[in-house]
């Protein structure tokens with residue numbers, strides 16, 4: 001733990017928002033693997049960029065190629081994965097970006113920590129539960145991960161050999177199956193952001 005460090009005061013978020021003409025907000029997608037998080041996150045980011053606003057997506061696999069390449073999938077490593085992402089998402093949001101994260105983030109305690117980190121600095125945090133029955137996720141399985149998990153090739157796989165703790169009161173609940181299109185799912189989030197005046 002570093003000791004000889006000093007916090008340097010920054011512009012407040014309000015001052016920065018006025019100058020940037022945009023607020024920061026973190027849209028935190030959570031759900032099983034193959035529930036559709038990355039697909040929805042891409043559509044959402046694109047839709048916000050198309051409105052002339054800044055948006056950036058932090059994606060599960062991508063972050064593990066760089067920032068978190070030293071981490072695996074044990075509970076401790078998953079906690080640390082989410083802790084680092086929460087801090088990075090907070091920085092992006094503080095810079096007045098619509099930050100979209102798409103991580104399984106299976107543990108309630110980790111998501112609570114992400115929320116608390118944001119809310120203590122008055123940055124809005126929008127939890128989005130991308131909900132599909134596990135049978136649907138298993139059928140989609142675009143990377144063949146459920147198959148490998150069931151064969152025991154992948155250990156500690158969420159929904160098969162590791163828990164997924166569903167959110168109880170997410171700001172947005174997307175039932176991403178039975179005919180809902182990706183555009184409709186992204187639209188559900190856009191409508192919420194507009195209603196809360198996080199974007200205009």
Ligand code: ADP
Pocket residue numbers: 031032033034035036037038039040102140141142176177179180181182185
């Ligand atoms: P995750 O990021 O949650 O692992 P992905 O975004 O990679 O999931 O999506 C998994 C698969 O499900 C992809 O093949 C994607 O095209 C498909 N998919 C996502 N949303 C829908 C939807 N609403 N209807 C049908 N298929 C979907």
